[in-house]
Amino acid sequence: MTLSLNRRSLIAGSLAVTASAACSPNIAMARVPGDRNLLFVLLRGAMDGMAMLAPLGDPGFEAARALALPDYDGATRLGSMFALHPSFGEVGKAYQDGDALFVHATATSYRDRSHFDGQDLLESGGVKPNSKRDGWLNRLVGMMEGEEQPPRALAIAPTIPLALRGQAAASNYAPSNLPNASADFLDRVSRLYEGDEQLGALWSSALETRAMAADSGLKNLRDAQKTGELIASLMREKAGARIAMIELNGWDTHANQRGAFARAAGSLDALLGAYRIAMGPAWDKTLVLVATEFGRTVRYNGTRGTDHGTASATLLMGGAVRGGQIAGDWPGMAESQLFQGRDLRPTTALESVLAGASAEHMGLDPARAMTQLFPDRSAGPLSGLVRA
Amino acid sequence: MSKTSIALNRFGYGLHHGTRAPSEPQADLLRQLAAFNPRPGALADRPDSSGEAGELIQVIRQQQRKSKQDAARAAEMSSAQEVKKMTREERIDQLPPELRGKVREAYGRLRADIEARVNVAVASPTPFAERLVHFWSNHFSVTAQKQGTPFEVGNHEFYAIRPNLNGRFSDMLKAAVLHPAMLLYLDQWQSSGPNSPFNKRRKGRGRRGLNENLAREIMELHTLGVNGGYSQADVTEFARALTGWTVKGLARIKRFAEPQSSGAVFIAAAHEPGSRQVMGRNYTDAGARQAVAILDDLAARPATARFLATKLARHFTSDTPPASLVTRLESDFLRTGGDLASLHRTLVRSPEPWANAPAKFRQPFEWLVSVMRFTGVETLGGRRTIGVLRQLGQEPWKAPSPAGFDDVNASWAGPDALLRRVELAERIARNAPADAIMERAQAAFPDALSEPTRTWLSRAESGHQALGLMLVSPEMMRR
Numbered sequence: 001m002t003l004s005l006n007r008r009s010l011i012a013g014s015l016a017v018t019a020s021a022a023c024s025p026n027i028a029m030a031r032v033p034g035d036r037n038l039l040f041v042l043l044r045g046a047m048d049g050m051a052m053l054a055p056l057g058d059p060g061f062e063a064a065r066a067l068a069l070p071d072y073d074g075a076t077r078l079g080s081m082f083a084l085h086p087s088f089g090e091v092g093k094a095y096q097d098g099d100a101l102f103v104h105a106t107a108t109s110y111r112d113r114s115h116f117d118g119q120d121l122l123e124s125g126g127v128k129p130n131s132k133r134d135g136w137l138n139r140l141v142g143m144m145e146g147e148e149q150p151p152r153a154l155a156i157a158p159t160i161p162l163a164l165r166g167q168a169a170a171s172n173y174a175p176s177n178l179p180n181a182s183a184d185f186l187d188r189v190s191r192l193y194e195g196d197e198q199l200g201a202l203w204s205s206a207l208e209t210r211a212m213a214a215d216s217g218l219k220n221l222r223d224a225q226k227t228g229e230l231i232a233s234l235m236r237e238k239a240g241a242r243i244a245m246i247e248l249n250g251w252d253t254h255a256n257q258r259g260a261f262a263r264a265a266g267s268l269d270a271l272l273g274a275y276r277i278a279m280g281p282a283w284d285k286t287l288v289l290v291a292t293e294f295g296r297t298v299r300y301n302g303t304r305g306t307d308h309g310t311a312s313a314t315l316l317m318g319g320a321v322r323g324g325q326i327a328g329d330w331p332g333m334a335e336s337q338l339f340q341g342r343d344l345r346p347t348t349a350l351e352s353v354l355a356g357a358s359a360e361h362m363g364l365d366p367a368r369a370m371t372q373l374f375p376d377r378s379a380g381p382l383s384g385l386v387r388a
Numbered sequence: 389m390s391k392t393s394i395a396l397n398r399f400g401y402g403l404h405h406g407t408r409a410p411s412e413p414q415a416d417l418l419r420q421l422a423a424f425n426p427r428p429g430a431l432a433d434r435p436d437s438s439g440e441a442g443e444l445i446q447v448i449r450q451q452q453r454k455s456k457q458d459a460a461r462a463a464e465m466s467s468a469q470e471v472k473k474m475t476r477e478e479r480i481d482q483l484p485p486e487l488r489g490k491v492r493e494a495y496g497r498l499r500a501d502i503e504a505r506v507n508v509a510v511a512s513p514t515p516f517a518e519r520l521v522h523f524w525s526n527h528f529s530v531t532a533q534k535q536g537t538p539f540e541v542g543n544h545e546f547y548a549i550r551p552n553l554n555g556r557f558s559d560m561l562k563a564a565v566l567h568p569a570m571l572l573y574l575d576q577w578q579s580s581g582p583n584s585p586f587n588k589r590r591k592g593r594g595r596r597g598l599n600e601n602l603a604r605e606i607m608e609l610h611t612l613g614v615n616g617g618y619s620q621a622d623v624t625e626f627a628r629a630l631t632g633w634t635v636k637g638l639a640r641i642k643r644f645a646e647p648q649s650s651g652a653v654f655i656a657a658a659h660e661p662g663s664r665q666v667m668g669r670n671y672t673d674a675g676a677r678q679a680v681a682i683l684d685d686l687a688a689r690p691a692t693a694r695f696l697a698t699k700l701a702r703h704f705t706s707d708t709p710p711a712s713l714v715t716r717l718e719s720d721f722l723r724t725g726g727d728l729a730s731l732h733r734t735l736v737r738s739p740e741p742w743a744n745a746p747a748k749f750r751q752p753f754e755w756l757v758s759v760m761r762f763t764g765v766e767t768l769g770g771r772r773t774i775g776v777l778r779q780l781g782q783e784p785w786k787a788p789s790p791a792g793f794d795d796v797n798a799s800w801a802g803p804d805a806l807l808r809r810v811e812l813a814e815r816i817a818r819n820a821p822a823d824a825i826m827e828r829a830q831a832a833f834p835d836a837l838s839e840p841t842r843t844w845l846s847r848a849e850s851g852h853q854a855l856g857l858m859l860v861s862p863e864m865m866r867r
Binding site for chain 2: 045199207
C-alpha cells in the first residue's frame, strides 16, 4: 500500500493548533496488522458542544448563557479559551495525559435541523438523507476485508445501528436477563435456519458473538461504568472485535438543560473512563471517536434549554490520539459570527475528522477512505489527529 | 404465502389459538375495520388518569420549596428514564412520603396500560384494526420518559388514537398532538409567548419563552415530512401560535385554564399575541383556535398525503413500497379529505400488499403478540409483559425518538435480536399447551408452511419442543 506523505487537510480553516502534527509520519511502518482498535460512540439527540467545552474566553458566551456560568466555576480550563464541563472528570484526566483531544465547531454537511436526517447522514455518510442504506463504519470494515486479519465488527446494542449496517460482516450484542436456551434447542434452530439465507446468517453471527461475551454477568446497558468495561472485554482480546460502536441517548436538552446535560455527560464520562482502564495495554492502540448529529442553539430558549442548532464538538480519545489539544478554528459567538443568527458556525467538517482519524489509525489511505466512507464531499480527510 | 395466510399474518397478528381462518380473506379484513371496538372490555374499566401528570408535577414543585434534592430525584423518578446503580424501587423508597405515593402510582398506571395494550391485541377479534391502531400510535409516538408522562401515554393511545381510527386524519392529528402526553413529551407545556401577558409581568429569571420542539416535529414527523416545504421561520411562527397549550393541574395557572377537548388546557395569558404567517397563510389571533387552524391546514396539504401514504404502504408491503400503492393511497387521502376509513379500505383492496413473498421482518411487539395468540397464552402479567418486551428490544411508549420505532427490516433483523426470541420461545413453549402443533401450524399458515419447518417440527422430540421451534420458524419471523 502506498501512502501519500502529504495528506494535509484541505478543509477551510486550517488547524492552527495542530501545526506540530502536520508533518506526516510514515504510519505504515509501526503497524502490526490486526492490532488497532476503533470505538465509535454516537451521541443521539444533538449534544451541545458549547456545554461540553464552554468557550468562557468568548464574551459572547456570557451574553448568551449567563444561566450556565455557575457550572464552570472551578472547572478545568483547557487553554485560555475553553473550560471543560465538570461532569467530564475522566475525559479531563485523559486530556491532561495526552490521551484526548477535541475538535470544536464540527458539523457534517447537513444544514437543516431534523435529528433523524442528521443522524442518517452521520451514520450513512450520504449527502442526502435516506440516500444510502449502509453505514460508513461498515464500509470501513469493508476496506479492510482483504487484510491478513480482517477486523471483527460489533455493535454493543440490541440492534445494529445504521452506521454499522451493510455488506461487510457485523454483529451485535447487548446483555439481557433471558435464560440461555438449551444446547439441544439451539442445535435444532440451527438446522431449521440452515436453508434460510437471512435467518441462517443472522443466527451464526449471533452464536459467535454470544460465545465471545459468555460471562459478562450484566443484564442490561444501564450502568455506564459496567458498559464501558463490557465493551473493553469484547475488544481487548486478540479474537475480539476491533471495530465497535455504541449509541447513547439523552442529549436533546430542549428544557432545563443544565441538569439534563450533566446527567448525560456524567454517563458518557463514566463509560469512557471505565473503558480506558479496562482496555489495559490495548488502550495504546485504541481510537475512540465521540460524535453527534449536530449542535444546539447558542442562546437558551424560553424553557432554559436549547433548540436544534448546527456546529457541535467532537471528542477523540485513546492512546493512539495526539491528545492534549483543541483542534479546529473557533468561529466566535458574536451576533454577526453566528450561523443564521442563532447557531455556532461550523469550521471543520465532521466527516473529515472521522475519515482522517480512522484511516490513519487503521493504516488505510485517507484520501481513499474519504471517498469511500463519505463520498461527494468537498473537504478532504483531516490529518495528524492520531499518532503513528 | 396464500391469500389467507397473508390476511392473517401480514395484515393481522396471526391466528388465535382455537379460532378458524376466514374463508374470504379480503372481505374479512373489511369486516374487521367495520367491527373495530375502540373501547373493548379491558379498556372500558380503566380509571381515567387525565390530570394526574399535572398534579404530580405540582407536588414536585411544592416539594422543591422544602428540599431541592428530593424534588430533583422525584422529577427524575417520575419519568421512565433509565436509572443507574440503585433499582427504581430503592430510589422511590428514599423519596419523602408525599412524593413516594404519587410516583408509585405513575408506574402502576404505566404497567397496567402496557399489559392492557398487549392483552387487547392478543384477544382481539379484529387484529387488523389493532395493527392500524399501533401503526398510528407509532406515527404519533409519545414516551413515558418525561416528567409525568407515565400517567398520560395510555390515555394518548386509548382516547386520542383509538376513537379516531376510522375518522378524519385532521381529527386524529389534533387529538394526538394537542394531547397532554405530547405536550409534556415535546416540551410544549412550558413554552410561552415572549410578549404574552404572562411574561410581561415577570422579570429576570422568572421569565419564560418559546420552545419550538413540538412545532418542528408536527411538521416534520406528523404531517408534511422533512422535505414538505416548510422553513425555519414557519417552525418558529407555528411555535408562537402553539403557546398557551399546556397541561392541567398546575396550581399557579389553575384559575386561567380553559379546558380543551384533547384533555389539555389553554392559558390565554401565556399565548403570544398577534397574527401568524405559516407557509404563506395568515392566521389571525384566535387564542387556542389559532394553532388548531394551522393544524387543519397542515392535515390537508398534498405533502402530508404523500408522507402518510408512503409510511402506511411501507408498513404493509416492504421497506421500499411500490410507487403504485403510494400513489393510490395518496389520491384516496386527497380525494376524501383525509378519511382514514377509506384509506384503510383502499389498502386492503389494493393488489400490492397481497404480493406472495413476505418482505417484512416482524417487529418484537408484533412477534410477541403473534406468539401469544398462537400459543393461547392470554396474559403474561404486568411486570413480566414489560420485562419481556424490554428484552426483545421494543418496550411500548419508549421509542428512541419522536419519530417512533423504525419501520425497516435492518432495525429489527439483528443477530442478538434473533437469539433473544429463541431464548424466550423455548421458555414460553415449556409452559404452554403443546398438543397437535403441526395441525395448528398449518391452520395458522394455511398452504404456506415451508418444507424445512414441517420437517423440523415433525422431528421434534416433544410437543413443547415443536411449539418452541414453531414460534421461531421463518414463518413466524416474517410477514
